[in-house]
Amino acid sequence: MTRSDETNVAFACRALLKESIRYAEMGWMRGTSGNLSLVLARDPLRLAVTASGVDKGELTAADVVLVDGAGTALSGPAPSAEAELHARIAAVAGAGAVVHVHALAPVLAAERWPGGVPLTDVEMLKGFGRAAHGDKVVVPVIPNDQDMRVLGDAFETGFRADTPALIVSRHGIYVWGTDLRQARHRLECLEWLLRFALATSAEHPERGM
Numbered sequence: 001m002t003r004s005d006e007t008n009v010a011f012a013c014r015a016l017l018k019e020s021i022r023y024a025e026m027g028w029m030r031g032t033s034g035n036l037s038l039v040l041a042r043d044p045l046r047l048a049v050t051a052s053g054v055d056k057g058e059l060t061a062a063d064v065v066l067v068d069g070a071g072t073a074l075s076g077p078a079p080s081a082e083a084e085l086h087a088r089i090a091a092v093a094g095a096g097a098v099v100h101v102h103a104l105a106p107v108l109a110a111e112r113w114p115g116g117v118p119l120t121d122v123e124m125l126k127g128f129g130r131a132a133h134g135d136k137v138v139v140p141v142i143p144n145d146q147d148m149r150v151l152g153d154a155f156e157t158g159f160r161a162d163t164p165a166l167i168v169s170r171h172g173i174y175v176w177g178t179d180l181r182q183a184r185h186r187l188e189c190l191e192w193l194l195r196f197a198l199a200t201s202a203e204h205p206e207r208g209m
């Protein structure tokens, strides 16, 4: 690692630590689940990603790994097992930050709508970068797989530039943005929207959303 890589990773570490503590406190990173990444350079692609198998609510500077565009570690311990998918999302969507959490609502919503979760006519959609009314949002759902290339191909097949999220069924959700803050705002709003969709479809099963 060069001196500037080290400086960038140190900056990323502080930012990732702050975000992951918040997500852990929300119960969205139970045990060692979830992972976060921040793009440090585009050409060639370089990301700081959380290490694999650690409690993301207890991250230290030693738990942030510099990876390349294939999710391969360039320094430090083993990166997240999902680092390759983070890199793929960053490359395809042009995201500056990608967050992955194991919140329950996205996984339940994927069970209810395995072909994609429809969302429309709710004010909170603005927090996801979409119109509150008339905009028919469908959050893509893909089957889980242990092969990140399989997940990456499925993500790319359903990718739409206006929908910065991906649910992996029976697993969790990925949300991205220009930076960690925007990704967080989108995730928090989307998680609310998914809970709303589940609650209202349970009350009115004929309606869907």
Ligand SMILES: CSCCC(=O)C(=O)COP(=O)(O)O
Pocket: 031, 032, 033, 034, 035, 050, 051, 052, 053, 054, 079, 080, 081, 082, 100
């Ligand atoms: C304990 S959850 C199973 C792995 C997973 O889905 C996850 O998000 C955490 O994996 P990582 O390698 O990033 O720790």
Ligand SMILES: [Zn+2]
Pocket: 033, 034, 035, 082, 100, 101, 102, 171, 172
């Ligand atoms: Zn996961």
